[in-house]
Amino acid sequence: MSADAKVDLVVTGGTIVTHDAVFAGDIAIDKGVIAAVGLPGAMPAAREVLDATGLHLLPGAIDVHVHFREPGYTHKEDWETGTAAAAMGGVTTVFDMPNVDPPTGTPAALALKLQAARKAYVDYGIYGLLAEDNIDQLEALIEGGVAGFKCFMGNTFGNLPSPSTGAMLEGLEIIARHGYRISLHAETASIMARRQTKLMAAGKNAPLDHLSARPAVVAIEAVARAAILAEWTGARIHVLHISSADELRPLREAKARGVDITGETCPQYLIHDTDDYGRLGSIIRVNPPIREPHHKHALWAALADGTIDMIATDHAPHLPEEKIRNDIWSADCGWPGVETQMPLMLTGVHDGKLSISDYVRISSYNPARAWGLYPRKGNIQPGADADIAIVDLGREQIIDQEQLASRAKITTFDKMRTKGLPVHTLVRGRFVMRNRKLVTEARGHGESVRRIQRMPKPQPRHTDQTTAAVLGLRSR
Numbered sequence: 001m002s003a004d005a006k007v008d009l010v011v012t013g014g015t016i017v018t019h020d021a022v023f024a025g026d027i028a029i030d031k032g033v034i035a036a037v038g039l040p041g042a043m044p045a046a047r048e049v050l051d052a053t054g055l056h057l058l059p060g061a062i063d064v065h066v067h068f069r070e071p072g073y074t075h076k077e078d079w080e081t082g083t084a085a086a087a088m089g090g091v092t093t094v095f096d097m098p099n100v101d102p103p104t105g106t107p108a109a110l111a112l113k114l115q116a117a118r119k120a121y122v123d124y125g126i127y128g129l130l131a132e133d134n135i136d137q138l139e140a141l142i143e144g145g146v147a148g149f150k151c152f153m154g155n156t157f158g159n160l161p162s163p164s165t166g167a168m169l170e171g172l173e174i175i176a177r178h179g180y181r182i183s184l185h186a187e188t189a190s191i192m193a194r195r196q197t198k199l200m201a202a203g204k205n206a207p208l209d210h211l212s213a214r215p216a217v218v219a220i221e222a223v224a225r226a227a228i229l230a231e232w233t234g235a236r237i238h239v240l241h242i243s244s245a246d247e248l249r250p251l252r253e254a255k256a257r258g259v260d261i262t263g264e265t266c267p268q269y270l271i272h273d274t275d276d277y278g279r280l281g282s283i284i285r286v287n288p289p290i291r292e293p294h295h296k297h298a299l300w301a302a303l304a305d306g307t308i309d310m311i312a313t314d315h316a317p318h319l320p321e322e323k324i325r326n327d328i329w330s331a332d333c334g335w336p337g338v339e340t341q342m343p344l345m346l347t348g349v350h351d352g353k354l355s356i357s358d359y360v361r362i363s364s365y366n367p368a369r370a371w372g373l374y375p376r377k378g379n380i381q382p383g384a385d386a387d388i389a390i391v392d393l394g395r396e397q398i399i400d401q402e403q404l405a406s407r408a409k410i411t412t413f414d415k416m417r418t419k420g421l422p423v424h425t426l427v428r429g430r431f432v433m434r435n436r437k438l439v440t441e442a443r444g445h446g447e448s449v450r451r452i453q454r455m456p457k458p459q460p461r462h463t464d465q466t467t468a469a470v471l472g473l474r475s476r
Contacts, residue, residue, distance in 0.1 A: 008429060010043045014052030014390065016380055017356050018023050018059070019365035027057060029386040032428035036382055050424070052390055058360055059378050060092025060387035060425065062367035063338055064125075064183070065240055065264060065312035068094075070116040072101025077317040077407045079109060081117070082338065083121040083446060085315070087432040088440075089339035090389030090422030092122050093367075093377060093449060095183075098129040098150050099160055100416045105129035106137050107144045114145065120446030121432045121439075122425075123387070125371065125453070130171040130182060132163040138174050145450050147371060148180050148238075153222045154187030154214075154287070162189040169229050176235035179455035181262075181371060184239040186222035186247075187214060187288055205327045207277045211289040216244040223247050227254035227261055234458045238370065239263040241314050245298030248307055255307075260458065264312040264368045265299050267344045268338060272296070272412060280412050281324050282331035286316070296457040300353050310375040311345060311359075313337030317408030324410075337405035340399055340413050346391065346420025356393070372455040385452075386429035395421040405438060 007030035016025045016037065028036040036043060068082035079096075086094050096113070098104035104113050104127065113126050125147030130138065138149070151168060152160050163171070175182055186412045196213040199205075204212070223239055228251055230237045239251060242265045254261045268286060273293040277284055284290055302308040316334025325331040345363065349356050368378025376385050401414040425433040432442040 006045045006047050006368045008046065009048045010046035011050045011052050011057060011388070011390070012040060012043065014055045014057045016057045017360050018380055019357055019361040022357060027380065027388070029426070029429045032386060032388050032430070034380065034382050034384050037380060039173050054392070055423065056388045056391050056393055057380065058090070058354065058391060059364040059380055060389045060427065061090055061091040061342055061363040062371075062373070062378060063091050063312050063315070063341065064095040064310065064367050064371065065097070065237070065266075066315040066338055067097045067099065067317070067334070069317065071102060071112050075407075076319060076322075077336075078119070078120040079116045080443060081407045082315070082317070083119070083124070083407060084438050085336060085339040086403045087121045087425050087427070087442070088422075090342040090391065090425050091338055092387035092389070092411065092425065092427045093124065093373070094122060094338065095125040095127060095147060095371070095400065098127045099152070100388070103129050103131070103143075103160060104146075105131055105134040107140045110141055110144045110146065114448070117446065117448070119441050122427050122446045123449055124446055125449045127183065129160070129210055130163065130168070130175070132161060132167045135167060135170055135174065138171060141164065142178050145448060146180070147449055149175055149182045150185070151182055152185045153226065153452045154185050154189045154192055154218065158303055161419055165225065165229070169233065171237040172229050172233040176233045177457065178412075179236065179457040181236040181238050181455070182227050183240050184222070185241075185287075186226055186239050187218040188222045191221070200329060203393070205329055207281055207284060207328050208274065210328050211291065214248040214287070214289050216291065216468065219244055220250060222295055224250040227259050230254070230261060231257060231259045236260040236458065240312070241269070241288055242264050242299065242308055243295065244291055245268045245295045248298065248302050252307055261365070262308070262309040263306050263312045266312055266314050266474065267341055268412065270296050270299055270348070276412070282325045282328055283335070283410065283412055285323075285328055285331045286314070286335070287332050287333045300348070304354055304358060309370065311341065312364045313341045317406050318410070319408060320410040335411045336404060336408045337411070339404055339406060340411065342389065342391070343397060343399070343418035343421050344413065344416070345391060348417045350393070350419045363434045371449070372453045376452045379450070386426055388426045389418060389422045390424040390426075391422045393420045395419070395423070397421050
């Protein structure tokens with residue numbers, strides 16, 4: 001850079017937070033990437049200077065579990081409103097799930113999703129579906145630009161059929177050859193279907209009956225089974241929305257055996273418990289369900305010790321009339337979360353449940369590593385994308401569902417008091433939220449992470465004659 005050249009932006013006076021350090025420093029940003037990180041006053045001249053005195057600079061959060069509902073269910077959410085909510089929440093990258101209409105299980109359906117994503121404020125990855133009837137489409141989905149796959153071992157919104165274990169094994173064999181991670185809704189469908197049918201036949205339709213239909217054993221069995229299949233095939237897997245202490249045992253055991261397995265939990269499982277069912281009624285219905293109090297304490301501990309790798313949200317927007325029902329079985333599952341995750345988790349930091357570096361580790365650093373985005377994302381160092389959440393750790397806010405950027409104005413977190421709030425969000429050096437206001441001109445700034453994603457192909461852990469024969473047939 002010549003002596004009289006200027007970078008685009010210098011953020012000065014703040015405290016920089018990484019997954020393993022906290023220090024005073026300035027950041028210079030140019031052409032969308034971090035050009036320099038250094039002592040206050042050591043940055044090059046800039047076209048713009050932002051004074052971040054008293055604020056903390058974090059790598060933008062990476063939420064690997066959102067449902068933006070487009071195409072097919074845009075009355076609930078679309079890519080513009082969903083990514084606007086992400087920008088307001090300090091989230092700079094999202095991974096969107098395939099249970100839309102049509103499901104993202106073919107190249108044609110993927111093309112529709114990619115077109116819809118052109119409205120995005122933040123960067124994104126798109127999941128392809130792994131199902132019973134689209135095994136022959138998996139490699140075409142990779143070619144088309146998916147960043148990973150989703151397998152519904154249990155049913156949820158969209159009622160996509162769960163694949164047989166045979167189809168799941170074959171899908172993992174194929175995807176393992178390409179290195180992409182498969183995210184799992186790890187609940188056993190047959191157990192839940194049988195129990196729900198019996199409960200409904202007995203006239204049981206109260207909020208807690210949903211929990212009765214989905215006991216923790218459905219997750220224990222599914223996580224253990226998925227880990228065995230991943231160990232056999234060498235596939236990389238990710239356990240979504242861990243809701244129970246019981247799942248931690250098969251997760252730990254799989255990691256100890258060398259399985260490439262990661263796991264997430266969500267704020268709802270850390271904050272709510274069965275004591276909230278009476279207050280929230282059908283609004284609390286979510287898959288997996290909110291469980292007894294002892295589970296959330298175990299989940300906080302597992303985040304702190306690294307058993308659970310990351311925080312995500314399962315952002316699942318629905319309209320109020322789709323949530324508030326007298327019959328729990330007719331209430332849609334989930335609520336918006338991508339905008340409230342950071343203030344809720346920073347409140348946990350304030351309360352001493354995690355350190356601020358722990359939060360960066362679980363919200364950004366670990367997701368970036370698991371999905372092949374590090375060091376371009378999840379990182380504050382020269383050469384990284386300038387994805388930065390600038391937060392005020394002392395700023396208090398009461399969550400107001402009516403003020404959410406999401407189209408879905410209903411959440412179990414309504415009226416909760418939080419401490420710690422993002423005040424600016426930058427995606428590749430551009431403000432998408434500034435001074436707590438959405439920068440509407442940044443609509444469409446988001447890009448697919450496939451341009452930077454690097455998922456090295458792992459060595460197969462097991463190959464036998466049957467596996468070789470099946471994959472040989474698929475490649476012909």
